[in-house]
Amino acid sequence: MTAMRPRRSVLYMPGSNARAIEKAKALPADTIILDLEDSVAPEAKAEARNQVATAVRAGCFGAREVVVRVNGPDTPWAEDDLAAAIAAGPDAILLPKVSDPGAIRAAEARLTAAGASDRIRLWAMIETPLAILRLDAIAAAASGPGARLACLVLGTNDLAKDTRARMVPGRWTMLPWLLTALAAARANGLDAIDGVYSDLSDADGFRAECEQGRDIGFDGKTLIHPNQIAAANEAFAPSPAEIEAARGIIAAFERPENAGRGVISLDGRMVERLHAEMAARTVAVAESIAGRM
Incomplete structure (x- = not known):
């Protein structure tokens, strides 16, 4: 994104x-x-x-x-x-x-x-x-x-x-x-x-x-x-904890073993592909804000 x-x-x-x-x-x-x-x-x-x-x-x-x-x-x-x-x-x-x-x-x-x-x-x-x-x-x-x-x-x-x-x-x-x-x-x-x-x-x-x-x-x-x-x-900015969690979700879905999977287990909870899309937006917002500093 x-x-x-x-x-x-x-x-x-x-x-x-x-x-x-x-x-x-x-x-x-x-x-x-x-x-x-x-x-x-x-x-x-x-x-x-x-x-x-x-x-x-x-x-x-x-x-x-x-x-x-x-x-x-x-x-x-x-x-x-x-x-x-x-x-x-x-x-x-x-x-x-x-x-x-x-x-x-x-x-x-x-x-x-x-x-x-x-x-x-x-x-x-x-x-x-x-x-x-x-x-x-x-x-x-x-x-x-x-x-x-x-x-x-x-x-x-x-x-x-x-x-x-x-x-x-x-x-x-x-x-x-x-x-x-x-x-x-x-x-x-x-x-x-x-x-x-x-x-x-x-x-x-x-x-x-x-x-x-x-x-x-x-x-x-x-x-x-x-x-x-x-x-x-x-x-209206993502918190540091939200950014860290978002990066973790993105990284998890990028692992080879999770390629093509719609749902994975991460830190004891089920995470869907839609959560990866939401995480990508969170990171994009954070990076856009950082780029203004």
Whole structure:
């Protein structure tokens, strides 16, 4: 298995804040989302757009993945945002409030018409009740000619607002939606990023939610402050014990006597070939993270 791009920590940075954008170039986050939507006031949209486009073109973000979140198609800033983002050439463009695959196809058409590089991917925010009901169709937009969809991002605060669900410890009110989004992403070969944790004073609660997201299967978590990066990076990375165990499983299946076997005995337990595939992914993630150091 080839190395993959880690997305443990996905930090939103307001596009209107030049100091924050500059600071992002030195932060240990895997991904930086330069935001033109929620964090930018209406009167600052145009300036933020220009500032973000300039920063993306200038680069200097190192190994960090750079994503631009544009405003939604029902806003007066959408067309200019998308045009500026395409011209700047980030790693991905994050589309907000995606409720059907049409929004993704429309953005793909704009990218194609502009002759944009194939490397520019699309990410989709899943943050409306309608998006939850249409998750299969949205995630399936990752297939077909010209498909660019690479990642689903959960907008849990917006989901809470629109459904009136309460944000409670353990998030049992949202688990069905989180799990459905994760299943839709995996069924279509997509990454999936968990929603934000808004209480910056509750480090223990944040860490617990990171661990929950990891255990559900998310690739990482969206963040609202640099202070959250370290905990997210730790939670969504394989531990040394997990890496050691994974290497042991891989080595066991590579022994000549186990060639072609679907099940083997290792350290007193039965291990299937699928566990070797899971182990290979664990090692690939660990090596990808190590390569960023």
